Amino acid sequence: MLWNVDRTLVDVTIVLRDAYAAAFREVTGRPLVRLAPARGRPDSEVIFETLALNGVVAEDDHLPAFTEALARAFADRRDRIAAQGRAMPGAREALAAVARLEGTVQSVLTGTIRSNAVLMLGAFGLTEAGGGSDVPGGMRTTAVLDGDEWVINGTKAFITNSGTAITGVIAVAAITGTRPGPDGPRPEISTILVPSGTPGLTVSRKYSKVGWNASDTRELSFTDCRVPAANLLGERGRGYAQFLQILDEGRIAIAAVAVGLAQGCVDESLAYAKQRRAFGHAIGEYQAIQFKIADMAARAHTARLAYYHAAAKMLAGEPFKKEAAMAKLVASNAAMDNARDATQIFGGYGFMNEYPVGRFYRDAKILEIGEGTSEVQRMLIARELGLPALC
Ligand SMILES: Cc1cc2nc3c(=O)[nH]c(=O)nc-3n(C[C@H](O)[C@H](O)[C@H](O)COP(=O)(O)OP(=O)(O)OC[C@H]3O[C@@H](n4cnc5c(N)ncnc54)[C@H](O)[C@@H]3O)c2cc1C
Numbered sequence: 001m002l003w004n005v006d007r008t009l010v011d012v013t014i015v016l017r018d019a020y021a022a023a024f025r026e027v028t029g030r031p032l033v034r035l036a037p038a039r040g041r042p043d044s045e046v047i048f049e050t051l052a053l054n055g056v057v058a059e060d061d062h063l064p065a066f067t068e069a070l071a072r073a074f075a076d077r078r079d080r081i082a083a084q085g086r087a088m089p090g091a092r093e094a095l096a097a098v099a100r101l102e103g104t105v106q107s108v109l110t111g112t113i114r115s116n117a118v119l120m121l122g123a124f125g126l127t128e129a130g131g132g133s134d135v136p137g138g139m140r141t142t143a144v145l146d147g148d149e150w151v152i153n154g155t156k157a158f159i160t161n162s163g164t165a166i167t168g169v170i171a172v173a174a175i176t177g178t179r180p181g182p183d184g185p186r187p188e189i190s191t192i193l194v195p196s197g198t199p200g201l202t203v204s205r206k207y208s209k210v211g212w213n214a215s216d217t218r219e220l221s222f223t224d225c226r227v228p229a230a231n232l233l234g235e236r237g238r239g240y241a242q243f244l245q246i247l248d249e250g251r252i253a254i255a256a257v258a259v260g261l262a263q264g265c266v267d268e269s270l271a272y273a274k275q276r277r278a279f280g281h282a283i284g285e286y287q288a289i290q291f292k293i294a295d296m297a298a299r300a301h302t303a304r305l306a307y308y309h310a311a312a313k314m315l316a317g318e319p320f321k322k323e324a325a326m327a328k329l330v331a332s333n334a335a336m337d338n339a340r341d342a343t344q345i346f347g348g349y350g351f352m353n354e355y356p357v358g359r360f361y362r363d364a365k366i367l368e369i370g371e372g373t374s375e376v377q378r379m380l381i382a383r384e385l386g387l388p389a390l391c
Pocket residue numbers: 091092123124125126127128129130131132133134157158159160161209212217366369370371372373374375376391
């Protein structure tokens with residue numbers, strides 16, 4: 001079962017790999033590094049790791065052009081939206097995931113899709129300034145039905161893909177009422193689709209981030225922002241469940257990105273340790289360096305197995321919440337540890353931006369935060385193991 005994941009993903013990954021490579025070359029003028037399958041490595045692994053090794057998407061200044069080039073590559077493919085989501089694992093695949101969840105999104109968005117000559121990006125608006133881990137507790141955004149329109153008020157924080165030139169829609173989680181719960185009334189959360197440019201939606205400037213600079217992350221505010229009642233995604237009150245399901249899948253994607261980063265650290269360190277000399281020897285001859293690289297390789301390998309296992313369960317239609325949380329936890333940890341060790345192996349050069357390990361170092365940390373922090377993953381795993389939930 002474990003290895004079926006490669007066969008199931010193969011169509012998506014081959015198409016994506018080719019389109020991605022062409023778009024990358026068109027925009028940057030150079031080939032995508034480490035793209036070709038090597039020594040029998042499966043395509044799914046190669047594509048995910050390639051994405052991570054090249055930055056989340058491409059280099060910062062290339063983002064709009066790159067996205068458009070990629071979009072063109074998919075322009076006449078029916079799966080272009082899903083593929084685009086997959087192409088930007090760190091930047092979320094809200095639209096694709098939501099579309100898969102409900103199947104209704106296409107009709108709501110048809111106008112937006114058609115009006116966009118090439119493609120659009122979707123954003124996933126769950127987090128608010130008051131709390132990303134405690135989502136129902138920290139949520140303040142409301143949507144009230146007024147005739148045949150939703151009127152949305154509130155603010156969302158850290159929303160990826162929300163302000164690009166081709167952002168088409170934001171899936172916004174909002175409180176739409178209350179429902180009876182075991183401990184009294186609890187918020188009813190629904191997902192409402194807000195097309196970009198809707199009056200009342202304000203998209204703030206991009207955050208200045210430590211890493212993941214290629215992705216577009218912004219604060220959004222909604223002031224009496226009106227959208228048609230039909231923009232409710234799926235069933236009213238199912239919003240939280242929808243987002244939780246997306247997050248379970250997203251954790252596997254983040255784990256895959258983390259494995260790519262962790263493996264990139266191994267590859268770069270190995271090459272550098274063979275050529276960098278100190279005290280008359282290549283530093284790779286010293287056991288201290290060898291042990292570091294051996295540990296790094298072991299971390300990348302075990303993290304890879306963890307995300308393969310979670311992905312295989314997901315694709316087989318089996319419950320995978322625990323495995324996704326475990327994969328995300330260990331893989332992001334591996335990425336962070338490997339980035340620290342690789343930077344150390346590179347010495348002063350590791351701290352320079354022109355070497356990839358410097359970017360690995362900056363980009364690793366978000367993997368322990370986004371899509372649920374490491375603490376949240378531990379909470380989920382503990383719950384899945386039957387331990388009581390305090391919150
Ligand atoms: C670059 C970037 C992109 C993002 N993109 C998106 C996006 O597209 N859409 C979106 O909706 N969100 C997005 N996020 C938000 C992200 O999901 C949240 O930042 C994350 O879930 C953590 O929430 P928080 O920042 O509010 O931290 P908090 O929830 O305030 O947590 C602070 C600390 O407390 C810990 N903590 C909280 N509760 C507990 C507990 N019960 N036990 C132990 N420790 C606890 C956390 O683990 C963390 O260490 C993005 C964030 C970043 C940085």
